[in-house]
Amino acid sequence: MTRTRRRPYADQRPRDLGGGVSSVPVPIPGNPLGYTLVYAIDSPAGPVLVDAGWNHHDAWQALRTGLAAVGVDVRDVRGVVVTHFHPDHAGLAGRVREESGAWIAMHEADAQLVKLMRGLGQGEHHDFQSEMLRRAGAGAHELPSIADARPDPPAQPDRELRDGDLIDVPGRVLRAVHTPGHTPGHLCLHLEDAARLFTGDHILPDITPHIGIYPYDRDDVDPLADFLASLDRVAALGLTEALPAHEWTLPDAAARAAEIRAHHEDKLERLAALVTEPLTIWEIAARMTWNRPWADLSPILRGMAAGEAAAHLRALEARGLIRRLPEVDPVRFVALHS
Template identity: 75%
Template sequence: MKSRRRPYSEQRPTDAGGGVWSVPVPIPGSPLGYTLVYAIESPAGPVLVDAGWNHPEAWLALRDGLSSIGMDVREVRGVVVTHYHPDHAGLAGRVREESGAWIAMHEADIAMVKLLRGFDAGGHREFRADMLRRAGAARVEVEEVSAHQPRPPALPDRTLHDGDLIDLPGRRLRTVWTPGHTPGHICLHLEDAGRIFTGDHVLPAITPHIAVYPYDRADVDPLSDFLESLEKVAALGDLEALPAHEWVFQDTAARATEIHTHHEEKLVRLAALLAEAGEPLTIWETAARMTWNRSWEELSAMLRGMAAGEAAAHLRTLEVRGVIRRTPEVDPVRFALHS
């Protein structure tokens, strides 16, 4: 699919129709450029879908963007966070401070926020360093990747479950639990308008990051969760998608099916890669041999860490399906085809 992504400098708050507005909020230093924060009108004050990265530039963009469409951030009724990542949840706490708004998030991601807020900076770096070492990263890579960690978001005060209606007077906005990108990722089905806020679950040109953290966990399978969530959204039919990145697009179901196919093809290629290796590979070695949008040598430390997480998720799904096995009692963990 040809990208129609424009740089943040060309973005403006936009009337998406039907009482919905989009406000681009920058993500400093990220190739994604910005998060699309949506404001939904209601008689009791606007409700935001996501809030953007916690950064002074991002805060000004959100506050002034809302003002430019006739909304005062101090009148925001609530913030529904599609998932706990900092480019979505980061400014929710600041909005609550300004307006007294509630913050709502799925229970599984609230658990993640509590976990992150329980770490001190040193403890989290130590956790990440040990995770990277067990994946087979070299010492210098462990040090580089572990150095990057944003502050955890504010703790929500409302818990969402699959099927819950959002507190949005005059509209029917229903929670659709779509785990995969995070354990508690949600989409929001605007049932009275045939539209769906997809967060990072279904994007028009790119695919969301699906990873296992820690990389060697054997009790979760986020990629399989994600594939099931794609089927769940596709079953809702031909809805207009309002994603958190890129642009609004038609036929969410078709795009969800396309992303599903992409990952199944990636799993086939990964199994072939392990067959060609002829020996068990660590997660880090596997990631280094996979195909990314640039060579492994060109990836930054942070992007290598993300690539390893994605490799781990695909390895875990192949393991669950019985295609590969992990070598028992080996540190770092290694994977090979079943003989």
């Protein structure tokens, strides 16, 4: 949630990136992120898309016309590889499948989350969100607007991927690289025959991806540690061009990975200095630095900020720098020796 020199969707155009790869900007209506970059990889058996965009009429029209501008008919799409299950990436995958008969592929961990989401009723979702927010220390007035926000779940994928799997793109070598953190099943896709890496939301040029814990008070996962380890995995690939899902391409994925790692280490250091007295997750999030004052954040953004605060608190706890107080509701954290 850092500041960005975000380029508006109105300035974006479909682009031939060379080497049989094109990019198509697909709008995210009503969202300040603006758009998702969907990539098309040519193959003799038909193009394969990396991500698909938000499930909205305007987005669908932009995807169809954008693909046509780079010589791709959406009806010829062979498959859609989804970097992760979030709606601005996976939302239109089902529509592409309906139009072309394409397969949809996703990492198995995110595929399980999609299955869970599709089986969860609106009432169950509301109850889950409300209890999570209450245990984090959110005020009662903030619960309804956050708990009721729920985009439609994406289509269930046809194929489940694991780390190291080769994607079905005839004539190309596209390998799945499991990079958890932003989601449990986030994938980067290494186009090994061209030293290119489709990074999804794992590496972005000017912002850092959201790393959160849901429910906020889980102590059996450490998504920030997973994310930092995934950055190291990307750096170990050597010099690769980064093709992210937002903003713009970068010549050196490893260099940007190092910058993002340094950002989070600095954030952890500053957060540890805040937890000098027992505080709830919500109180801690309100004291952290975001891209605008806490009072100006919408309820939805406060919920995301709390998730990110929780992930950093969990990382500090796992490193032995803070502790959660036992049998306290809402959950509270404090420095280890306080």
